[in-house]
Amino acid sequence: MMTPMFLWEQVLNGLIAGSMYALMATGLSLIWGTMRVLNFAHGEFFMLGAFFALTAFELLELPLAPAIAVALLGVFLAAVLVHRVTVAPLMRQRGWDFSTIAATLGVSIVLQDIALMTWGERFQSLPYFVEGIVHVAGVRLPAQRVLILLAVIIVVAGLVTLLRFTRFGMAIRAVASDPEAASACGINTPAIHAATFGIAAMLAALAGIILAPIIAINPWMGVPPILKAFVVVVLGGLGSLPGAVIGGYLLGIIEALGVAAFSSEWREAVALTVLIIVIWLRPQGLFGQRIREA
Amino acid sequence: MTIRTWIRGAVGAVVLALAAGTASAEVKVGVVLPASGPAATTGISLRDGMRLAVNEWNARGGVRVGAGQQSVTMIIEDSQSRPEVGVSGAQKLLSRDQVHFLIGEAFASSVSLAIMELSPQFRTPIMSGQSIATAISNKIRDDREKYRRFFKANFNSDVYAIALRDFTQVMRTQGRLPAGGGRIAFVVEETDAGRSNVADVSRLLREEGWSVATVEVVPLNHTDFFPQLSKLRALNPDLVVTTFTSPQAGASFVRQWNEQGMRMLHAGIYYPLITEFARLAGRSTEGMVWLPKLFDPDRVALHRDFAQRARASLNREINTDVAYGYCYMMLALTVIDAAQSLDPDAIVAELQKVDMPCVMGRYRFDPTNNTAMVGADYLSAPIAQVQDGISHIIWPPALASSEYRPAGSR
Amino acid sequence: MLRLENVSVFYGAFQVLWDVSLDVPEGTTACVLGPNGAGKSTVLKAMAGLVPVRGRVLYRGQDISRLPAARRVGLGMSLILERRRLFTGMTARENLLLGGYLLPRVRRDERLREVVSLVPGVDALLGKRAGDLSGGQQQLIAIARGLMAEPSLLLLDEPFLGLSPKAVNEVEAIIMSLGRAGMTIVFNEQNVRKSLAMSDRAVLLEGGRLIAAGPSAEIGAGDIVQRVYFGTHVAQGGAA
Numbered sequence: 001m002m003t004p005m006f007l008w009e010q011v012l013n014g015l016i017a018g019s020m021y022a023l024m025a026t027g028l029s030l031i032w033g034t035m036r037v038l039n040f041a042h043g044e045f046f047m048l049g050a051f052f053a054l055t056a057f058e059l060l061e062l063p064l065a066p067a068i069a070v071a072l073l074g075v076f077l078a079a080v081l082v083h084r085v086t087v088a089p090l091m092r093q094r095g096w097d098f099s100t101i102a103a104t105l106g107v108s109i110v111l112q113d114i115a116l117m118t119w120g121e122r123f124q125s126l127p128y129f130v131e132g133i134v135h136v137a138g139v140r141l142p143a144q145r146v147l148i149l150l151a152v153i154i155v156v157a158g159l160v161t162l163l164r165f166t167r168f169g170m171a172i173r174a175v176a177s178d179p180e181a182a183s184a185c186g187i188n189t190p191a192i193h194a195a196t197f198g199i200a201a202m203l204a205a206l207a208g209i210i211l212a213p214i215i216a217i218n219p220w221m222g223v224p225p226i227l228k229a230f231v232v233v234v235l236g237g238l239g240s241l242p243g244a245v246i247g248g249y250l251l252g253i254i255e256a257l258g259v260a261a262f263s264s265e266w267r268e269a270v271a272l273t274v275l276i277i278v279i280w281l282r283p284q285g286l287f288g289q290r291i292r293e294a
Numbered sequence: 295m296t297i298r299t300w301i302r303g304a305v306g307a308v309v310l311a312l313a314a315g316t317a318s319a320e321v322k323v324g325v326v327l328p329a330s331g332p333a334a335t336t337g338i339s340l341r342d343g344m345r346l347a348v349n350e351w352n353a354r355g356g357v358r359v360g361a362g363q364q365s366v367t368m369i370i371e372d373s374q375s376r377p378e379v380g381v382s383g384a385q386k387l388l389s390r391d392q393v394h395f396l397i398g399e400a401f402a403s404s405v406s407l408a409i410m411e412l413s414p415q416f417r418t419p420i421m422s423g424q425s426i427a428t429a430i431s432n433k434i435r436d437d438r439e440k441y442r443r444f445f446k447a448n449f450n451s452d453v454y455a456i457a458l459r460d461f462t463q464v465m466r467t468q469g470r471l472p473a474g475g476g477r478i479a480f481v482v483e484e485t486d487a488g489r490s491n492v493a494d495v496s497r498l499l500r501e502e503g504w505s506v507a508t509v510e511v512v513p514l515n516h517t518d519f520f521p522q523l524s525k526l527r528a529l530n531p532d533l534v535v536t537t538f539t540s541p542q543a544g545a546s547f548v549r550q551w552n553e554q555g556m557r558m559l560h561a562g563i564y565y566p567l568i569t570e571f572a573r574l575a576g577r578s579t580e581g582m583v584w585l586p587k588l589f590d591p592d593r594v595a596l597h598r599d600f601a602q603r604a605r606a607s608l609n610r611e612i613n614t615d616v617a618y619g620y621c622y623m624m625l626a627l628t629v630i631d632a633a634q635s636l637d638p639d640a641i642v643a644e645l646q647k648v649d650m651p652c653v654m655g656r657y658r659f660d661p662t663n664n665t666a667m668v669g670a671d672y673l674s675a676p677i678a679q680v681q682d683g684i685s686h687i688i689w690p691p692a693l694a695s696s697e698y699r700p701a702g703s704r
Numbered sequence: 705m706l707r708l709e710n711v712s713v714f715y716g717a718f719q720v721l722w723d724v725s726l727d728v729p730e731g732t733t734a735c736v737l738g739p740n741g742a743g744k745s746t747v748l749k750a751m752a753g754l755v756p757v758r759g760r761v762l763y764r765g766q767d768i769s770r771l772p773a774a775r776r777v778g779l780g781m782s783l784i785l786e787r788r789r790l791f792t793g794m795t796a797r798e799n800l801l802l803g804g805y806l807l808p809r810v811r812r813d814e815r816l817r818e819v820v821s822l823v824p825g826v827d828a829l830l831g832k833r834a835g836d837l838s839g840g841q842q843q844l845i846a847i848a849r850g851l852m853a854e855p856s857l858l859l860l861d862e863p864f865l866g867l868s869p870k871a872v873n874e875v876e877a878i879i880m881s882l883g884r885a886g887m888t889i890v891f892n893e894q895n896v897r898k899s900l901a902m903s904d905r906a907v908l909l910e911g912g913r914l915i916a917a918g919p920s921a922e923i924g925a926g927d928i929v930q931r932v933y934f935g936t937h938v939a940q941g942g943a944a
Contacts, residue, residue, distance in 0.1 A: 006528040013520040123542050123570055133553065142553040145520070167805070174791050174802045180754060181789040186777030186806040186853060214549075215517035216542035216574055224515070259521040260528075264481070264510035267521075 009139045010256040016145050018252020019152035023207040024225050025232035025244035026156065027200030033239035034176040034196045036097065037087055040104040042204050042229065043222025044111035049075050049205025050212040050221065051119050054126055064129060068209055072202050079201030082107055083194045091193070108222075115219035123216035126209075148210050155206060156245055163241070172196055176239075235275050237288020247286060320367045321357055321636065323348070323626050324387030326398035326409065327423075331374035333401055336615050340400045340423065342608050343619025344368060347627060349607065357631040366627060369393060373405045380405035381412065388416045394636045395626045396420045400619065403427035406446075410434075413444040417638040419629075419645060421445040423622045424615075428452065435663040443642050446665040447622055447657065449673050451487075454563050455494030456668050457585055457675040459502065461561075461689045462533065470700065471559070475503025476532030481510045481522050481547065483538045491537045491563055507531040514539075517546040523554045534558050538565040545574035552578040557701050559583065561677070566685075579680045581701050586675030587687050588654065589614040593695035594687060600653040614654075621652035705730040705888050706751060706781075706857060711759035713746050720746050721912045723759070728857075728890055728905070733883040735899035735920065736892035738909035739933055744892035745786055747909065748861045751890065752776060752783035763857070778806050782855035786862040788846040792835030796826070796845045799834050803852030815852055823848045823878055840871025847878060858882065860891035864898075876902065896933065900924040908932060 024046065031039045052071035056062045062070060086103045090096045130143040163169035174182040175192045183189050207225065215221065232251050236243025251271055258270030278286060325344060328337035348366045351357060356365040369391050371383025384398045399405035400423035407430060413420050420443060422430060428450040434441040465471040478499055482488030488511065496506050507529045510522045526534060534556075538544040544565030551560060565571055566584035591601035591612065601612040604620070629644035630636070645664075650657045655673040657666055666673050670690035678685040679698055686696035706728040713721035721743045728734045736744045749755045753773035761769045768776055773783070782803075790799050800819065804812040820827045826848045829841055837845065843863060850858060863879065864872045880902060883889050893899045899920075900906055906923040908916040910932050916923055923929060 003528070006524065009524045009527075010521055013518075013524055016520065017518050123574060125574055133555070140555060142550075167809070170794075170798060170802055171805065173794065174805075177791040177793055178789050181785055181791065182802070183754065183773040184752060184777070184783045184785055184789075185802045185849065186774045187802070188772070188774045190772075215546060218542075256521040256524075259510070260525055263508060264512045264522055265484075268513075 010260045011253055012139050014253030014256030015249055016149055018249035019149055020207050021228050021232050021251050022245045022248025023152050023203050024229035025248050027203035028229045029233050029239055029241055029244040030196055030200045034172060035193050037100045041107040043226030044108050045075050045079055045201035045204040046208035046225050047222035049208035050217040051115055053209045054124055054217055071209055072205055075205035076198040076202050079198045080194050083197040112219045123218050125216055126212040128213045144213060151210055231275055234285060235278055237285025240287040243285055243287030321364045321630060322367050322369060322393040324391060324393030324396045325368060325370045325400055326373050326380050326383045327400035328375040329372040333375045336401055339613055339615030340619035343616035344623040346604050346607055347620050347623035351627050357627050358634045359636055373399055375402045377405050377408035381408045384409045384412055388418055397423055397622050406430055410444045414440050419443050419638055419642045421447050424448050424618055426451050431663040431665040445645050445659055449666055449668045451490055452494040453668050453675045454491060454585060455498045457677055458495055459498040460670060461677050471532055477505050477507040478533045479507040479526055479531035481536045484511050484513050485539055487539060488537045495535055516543050519547045519550045523550055534560045537563040541565055541568040541570035541574055544571050548575045548582060549578040583679045585677040587678035587685055589617055590687055594693050596653055617653045621654050624652055625657055707762040709760040711750055711757050713750055713755050713757055724914045726907050726917050730888055731886050732904040733889040734905040735903040736907045737896055737899055742909040743912040744909060745861050748859050752859055777853050780856040782850040782853045783859040784846050784850040788842040790834040790842055790845055794834055796832055796834050797830040799845055799849050800852050803849030819848045819851045840867050843867060843875050857888045863891055864893055896929055
């Protein structure tokens with residue numbers, strides 16, 4: 001049964017699932033890296049992205065591409081607002097580390113309730129962005145899934161370009177490295193924090209939008225992905241972008257191969273076992289750095 | 295308590311007692327059902343179906359008691375789907391109202407399990423309705439004497455397994471499945487329903503020479519089935535059985551199954567019943583086999599006739615629950631009529647030998663556990679196939695509006 | 705050029721600076737003196753806008769008390785933080801470019817070339833990862849990064865801390881040359897003699913209060929410094 005073809009098919013399945021994990025974890029890691037905040041509301045931006053796209057597509061009757069753009073912009077603004085009213089004021093206090101966890105957890109619940117009141121609990125769905133079947137190296141795949149793979153690769157490449165080669169990206173990295181020194185360079189640190197929060201939320205929203213045709217849109221859809229994303233950032237190393245991306249793909253592949261080798265029932269167990277081994281051998285995660293001095 | 299409220303209560307009790315006294319020339323059937331709470335919609339439908347049966351009997355002069363006929367009164371108590379509320383309602387019906395027959399509970403298994411413990415204290419026959427829990431039947435089987443007046447008018451939870459087994463037998467005779475038994479694979483949700491379906495189906499099919507290729511258990515609301523589908527394709531079983539309680543998981547599976555161009559025989563249990571499922575799955579359901587398609591007023595003549603009659607009388611949408619409610623009350627009144635007596639023992643004796651065709655199937659009780667018998671001829675979980683966008687019952691033959699069509703024959 | 709008027713600073717409920725008033729004239733080099741915990745770094749951070757203050761901070765007559773640090777950089781103030789505080793994961797060149805964050809792109813690249821010529825030894829370090837550099841090299845990059853913003857006022861917090869004697873001499877030479885070139889400089893440093901020798905004016909703090917301020921030669925001539933450092937002086941409010 002374990003033919004090379006079958007294994008390759010599972011690796012591909014894992015890459016596709018993993019690309020969504022990577023996208024979620026990248027945002028989570030970006031926020032942690034720049035402001036040392038564990039954003040428990042990250043899954044809700046995944047959910048909001050899907051609902052915004054659905055509303056733009058069905059209610060405003062926009063074509064798909066503009067609907068997605070509107071949804072991403074909407075989530076960016078929503079996230080900046082959330083940052084401004086919850087995270088930013090707390091970060092100005094001393095000893096805010098734990099209070100941001102409590103605050104983002106609260107935001108998560110509030111956003112779920114707002115979604116429930118706005119869109120109801122009925123499961124909804126977006127149409128496939130692309131129809132048809134594609135054959136990738138002998139494996140039959142729906143075009144929508146290939147789109148997921150490509151979109152995530154493009155987005156991650158775009159993000160790396162932004163961070164590496166633009167003035168804005170350098171400012172984000174500077175703030176991540178040392179916010180006080182960044183301020184001393186003339187960088188508006190609070191604004192960079194807000195923008196980073198918004199961009200990270202957009203990554204989650206994009207994941208939600210691309211997945212919307214495959215999974216049903218509902219107010220609680222953000223919960224499973226954020227749990228996966230937490231596993232990924234621990235696996236890859238908190239705050240490390242390569243860690244988030246590679247960790248995401250790795251988790252996806254491990255899960256798919258776990259299903260192949262054992263059974264679906266053991267999927268989570270196999271993934272968590274790998275995680276425990278990694279933490280045991282490298283407590284800082286695959287790509288994490290040991291906690292730097294404050 | 296003030297004097298005034300005390301007086302009001304006393305007056306009320308006297309009026310009730312008088313009312314009960316004047317109604318003594320009637321046949322009284324007590325019903326415990328969820329008229330409020332989470333299952334209220336089902337409860338109301340059941341009640342309407344029962345009312346239809348009572349009206350039909352009364353229009354014909356009532357049920358035979360002794361030499362004459364007596365009209366039927368239905369007394370309803372709300373259980374709110376809660377065992378303790380249901381039991382107190384049943385107690386009231388049995389002691390105060392002194393009903394001649396108790397349908398209790400008409401829906402929730404948990405309430406029926408509680409009410410059946412009242413049975414040994416009363417001579418009145420009690421029958422549960424839609425409750426499906428196998429535990430009820432097992433209790434009766436294990437203590438026949440104690441529960442001899444308690445009957446279960448619905449099938450056990452292994453009905454799906456039985457239907458699938460019977461269906462595969464037909465498919466084998468048609469040469470569509472291996473004659474000596476094939477290989478079965480499961481993809482089910484991490485729920486009691488999922489697990490018990492795996493246990494029941496694999497037990498029954500193993501007896502027929504089948505082997506289990508794999509059991510894939512996924513978490514609730516799982517939506518990415520590609521790893522499972524790849525594995526299924528590699529294993530290539532003869533039959534894939536899926537059970538989900540969430541329509542989103544079911545719809546994802548069916549859509550991805552379709553996208554991957556899977557060709558095996560696939561039977562979905564339970565989730566295709568949920569209204570949301572059809573909307574989410576869209577055209578991907580084409581060709582899928584599923585169960586139970588309990589009520590099909592569009593294509594099954596028996597169901598259509600009932601639906602028309604019921605709609606005219608009740609002036610509401612007619613669904614599975616209305617039909618079930620109708621059959622439960624028909625059962626109660628048929629056995630009283632056959633006994634021609636309100637003596638509990640005579641009614642119980644008639645329940646033991648009743649053989650009544652009704653809109654949802656033919657009712658007969660298995661003497662070993664007082665449970666409605668299951669099979670193509672009795673109650674069943676009819677199996678349907680989506681053909682050109684419409685779910686046609688393909689098994690049992692008595693209800694079938696079409697035959698199985700293999701994938702790709704469109 | 706820079707004036708503090710009755711500046712107090714609190715860390716939470718804890719007051720670390722009490723009613724400090726001082727004046728740094730344009731073109732001078734001023735040193736902030738005082739024993740450990742006197743509030744030297746806090747004075748520099750209050751000037752740079754990295755801590756919230758009570759009282760007024762005036763820059764070229766403009767009240768900048770409520771202006772965040774990043775905006776003060778745009779006005780021509782540049783702070784080089786204690787212990788260099790480079791962006792260690794980035795190259796020296798990226799650190800320098802970030803120092804010129806507020807400059808237009810073309811001007812920024814131009815300024816990079818100017819700064820390289822102003823601070824000897826930086827050129828060879830540009831391609832290296834900042835975290836891999838020695839303490840002295842890091843301080844050169846930190847100063848160069850501070851200069852990237854084209855400041856008129858340069859604030860240096862403990863520029864010699866943790867450096868080798870050779871590196872101390874290099875850094876000292878650079879600061880002296882910047883002062884000679886007319887830049888206004890405020891720095892603090894533990895070594896009193898070196899500080900007084902390098903500066904035109906001196907400010908003496910103790911326990912968060914201003915003890916003395918004036919020309920370095922005058923401050924050095926009296927015994928006030930010795931009394932503060934050797935604990936014989938008792939701080940009194942308004943002793944300035």
